[in-house]
Amino acid sequence: MKLGVEVLASDPKLQARLKGKRVALVAHAASVTRSMEHSVDALSAAGIRLSAAFGPQHGMRGEKQYNMIESDDYLDPTAKIPVFSLYGRVRRPTPEMMASFDIALVDLQDVGCRIYTYLTTLLYMLEACAAHKKEVWVLDRPNPAGRPIEGSYLKKGWESFVGAASLPMRHGLTLAEAALWMKATFKLDVEIVTVPVEAYDPTRGPGFGWPDSLPWVNPSPNMPTLAAARCYPGTVLFEGVNLSEGRGTTRPLELFGSPTLNAEALKAALLQKYPAWTKGCALRTCYFEPTFDKFKGQLCAGLQFHAEGEVYDHEAFRPYRMVLGLFKVLRSTQPGVLQWRDPPYEYEAERLPIDLLNGGTEIREWIEDPTAHASDLERMLETDEKRWKEERKPFLLYAE
Numbered sequence: 001m002k003l004g005v006e007v008l009a010s011d012p013k014l015q016a017r018l019k020g021k022r023v024a025l026v027a028h029a030a031s032v033t034r035s036m037e038h039s040v041d042a043l044s045a046a047g048i049r050l051s052a053a054f055g056p057q058h059g060m061r062g063e064k065q066y067n068m069i070e071s072d073d074y075l076d077p078t079a080k081i082p083v084f085s086l087y088g089r090v091r092r093p094t095p096e097m098m099a100s101f102d103i104a105l106v107d108l109q110d111v112g113c114r115i116y117t118y119l120t121t122l123l124y125m126l127e128a129c130a131a132h133k134k135e136v137w138v139l140d141r142p143n144p145a146g147r148p149i150e151g152s153y154l155k156k157g158w159e160s161f162v163g164a165a166s167l168p169m170r171h172g173l174t175l176a177e178a179a180l181w182m183k184a185t186f187k188l189d190v191e192i193v194t195v196p197v198e199a200y201d202p203t204r205g206p207g208f209g210w211p212d213s214l215p216w217v218n219p220s221p222n223m224p225t226l227a228a229a230r231c232y233p234g235t236v237l238f239e240g241v242n243l244s245e246g247r248g249t250t251r252p253l254e255l256f257g258s259p260t261l262n263a264e265a266l267k268a269a270l271l272q273k274y275p276a277w278t279k280g281c282a283l284r285t286c287y288f289e290p291t292f293d294k295f296k297g298q299l300c301a302g303l304q305f306h307a308e309g310e311v312y313d314h315e316a317f318r319p320y321r322m323v324l325g326l327f328k329v330l331r332s333t334q335p336g337v338l339q340w341r342d343p344p345y346e347y348e349a350e351r352l353p354i355d356l357l358n359g360g361t362e363i364r365e366w367i368e369d370p371t372a373h374a375s376d377l378e379r380m381l382e383t384d385e386k387r388w389k390e391e392r393k394p395f396l397l398y399a400e
Contacts, residue, residue: 001034001197001198001199001200001211001213001214002197002198002199003033003034003139003140003141003197004107004138004139004140004141004176004194004195004196004197005031005033005039005042005043005107005139005195006033006034006042007139007195007196007197007198008043008046008048008105008137008139008195009033009042009043009045009046009048010046014195015046015047015048017193018048018049018103021049021102021103022049022051022052022100022101022102022103023043023048023049023050023051023101023102023103023104023105024050024051024052024053024054024100024101024103024104024105025039025040025043025050025052025053025054025104025105025107026053026054026055026056026086026104026105026106026107026108026121026122026125027039027040027053027054027055027060027107027108028055028056028058028059028060028061028108028109028118028219029058029059029060029061029217029218029219030108030109030217030218030219031107031108031109032217034213034214034215036215036217039107039139040053040076040078040079041078041079043105044079050079050081051081051100051101052081052082052083052084052097052100052101053076053079053081053082053083053084054083054084054085054086054093054097054104054125055071055083055084055085055086055087056086056087056108056117056118056121057086057087057117057118057121057220058071058087058220058221059071059085059087060083060085071085071087071088072085072088073085073088082100084097084100086121086124086125087117087121091120091121091124091161091347092124092127092128093124093125093128095132098128098129098132098134101134102134102135103134103135103136103137104125104129104134104135104136104137105137105138105139106122106125106136106137106138106139106175106179107139107141108121108122108141108175108219109141109217109219110141110143110174110175110178110219111143111144111145111219111223111229111232112143112144112145112146112170112171112172112173112174112209112229112233113145113169113170113171113232113233113236114151114154114163114165114167114168114169114170114171114359115162115163115169115232115233115236115357116220116232117161117162117346118175118219119164119165119175119178120161120162120163120164120165122138122175122178122179122182123164123165123182123186124164126179126182126183126186126188126190126192127186127188129190130188130189130190134190135190135191135192135193136179136190136191136192136193137192137193137194137195138175138176138179138192138193138194138195139176139195140174140175140176140177140194140195140196140197140397141174141175141197142174142197142200142202142209142210142211142214143172143173143174143175143202143209144207144209144210144226144229144230145170145172145209145229145230145232145233146172146202146203146208146209146210146314147172147202147203147208147209147400148170148172148314148315148317149168149170149171149172149385149388149389149392150168150169150170150233150318150319150320150321150381150385151168151169151170151233151320151381151384151385152168152169152358152359152360152362152363152380152381152384153166153167153168153359153384153387153388154166154167154359154360155359155360155362158351158355158356158359158360160346160347160348160351160356161346161347161348162345162346162356162357163356163357163359165182165185165186166185166359167181167388168384168385168388169233169320169358169359170233170319170320171388171392172202172392173392173395173396174197174202174397174398176194176195176196176397177392177395177396177397177398178395179192179194180192180194180395180397181391181392181395184394184395194397196397196398197398200398201398201399202398202399203399203400205314207226208314210226210229222246222247222252222253223252223253224250224251224252225251225254225308226308227254227305227306227307227308228251228252228253228254230307230308230312230317230319231253231254231281231305231307231319232253232319233319233320234305234318234319234320234321234322234323234324235253235254235256235305235319235323236253236357237320237323237324237327237354237357237358238253238256238323239341239345239353239357240340240341240345240352240353240354240355240356240357240358241327241338241339241340241341241354242258242294242338242339242340242341243256243257243258243261243294243302243337243338244256244257244258244288244290244293244294244295244300244302245294246288246290247290247292247293247294248290248291248292248293248294248296249288249290249291251304254304254305254306254307255286255288255302255303255304255305256302256303257286257287257288257300257301257302257303258294258295258300258301258302258337259295259298259299259300259301260337261300261301261302261330261334261337262301262334263285263286263301263302263303264285265333265334266303266326266329266330266333266334267283267285267303269329269333270283270322270325270326270329271283273325273328273329273374274321274322274325274329274374276374277318277321277322277324277325277374278322278325279313279316279317279318280307280312280313280314280315280316280317280318281305281306281307281311281312281313281317281319282305282306282311283303283304283305283306284303284304284306285301285302285303286301286302286303286304287299287300287301287302288300288302303326305319305322307319320381321377321381324363324366324367324377325374327367328366328367328372331367331368332370340352340353340354340364341353341354352364362380363377366380
């Protein structure tokens with residue numbers, strides 16, 4: 001297998017197309033080769049002239065711990081090129097930034113979820129390059145969540161930095177495939193060159209999207225494992241409530257809890273009420289004390305989702321449904337423990353974070369409605385999931 005950046009770094013014909021061009025690289029800490037060489041260094045060593053770089057949320061070095069902690073522009077001390085932040089004073093590249101290059105290379109490790117903001121940064125870069133007549137190359141990487149689809153479309157008018165495009169929560173695309181879909185969907189007049197991963201099959205086990213031979217580098221500080229990436233399309237919703245999503249522990253986004261939660265009772269009620277939504281992983285009651293963020297220094301009771309090892313079933317695992325069912329059970333069995341988080345959240349000052357995350361109000365309304373059943377949510381999700389499976393087909397570069 002070869003990552004997109006490795007294909008470019010080893011292909012003289014592709015490199016010839018960049019000769020004489022000023023090239024910018026959109027990258028972060030996980031933009032590395034299989035031998036752990038950062039893409040800046042790998043491309044420079046291949047003779048590609050980098051004139052600038054761009055860093056997304058969490059910074060080019062991956063140093064910023066949480067949402068809305070911004071990064072500054074700086075001069076790379078080794079490559080001697082400006083590194084522009086797309087999560088600082090701006091989130092879209094400015095005309096001055098766009099003037100620094102002729103071709104943009106995008107090499108970001110994504111996790112296959114609409115909320116993950118690298119997808120938004122990709123769209124903003126595509127739109128800017130369309131406006132400024134710049135070419136975009138996407139150096140592709142595996143999607144660790146694989147091909148499964150889950151969730152409803154983001155509703156019109158609910159676009160935000162944590163959901164800039166109308167696609168399901170778990171979309172099953174790599175970043176290069178997403179770029180092709182964005183070009184068609186937004187009718188962007190931009191030339192996109194995709195550099196696919198060689199010998200990549202996102203349906204192959206046991207990684208099912210993440211090849212066993214590929215080392216894991218955190219694409220963001222709180223994405224420390226493959227299991228966390230698998231859970232993320234569900235556990236990201238804890239950012240919209242008052243429960244800890246495990247930030248400040250060694251397994252963020254794989255567990256949740258609070259000081260007032262009755263974890264054993266919640267687990268039993270969830271398994272009894274929504275058994276079909278808890279398949280594919282193991283649920284374990286646990287206790288943890290965050291070292292920062294929500295409930296810092298307080299003992300929390302909660303559950304951990306084990307989406308790895310022999311208990312993991314890739315096709316059966318539905319993290320989005322499981323967390324939504326968990327919210328609904330918690331509201332009915334432990335009143336007052338679950339509260340919707342107030343704004344601001346990701347530069348949005350008015351709308352509820354839980355609605356931004358879900359891309360509309362319908363999901364929250366289902367949770368709040370004591371007369372709404374699992375079948376009501378299933379109908380809503382299945383309609384969008386079937387539609388998306390057909391919509392994405394023309395843009396797939398690998399096995400479905």
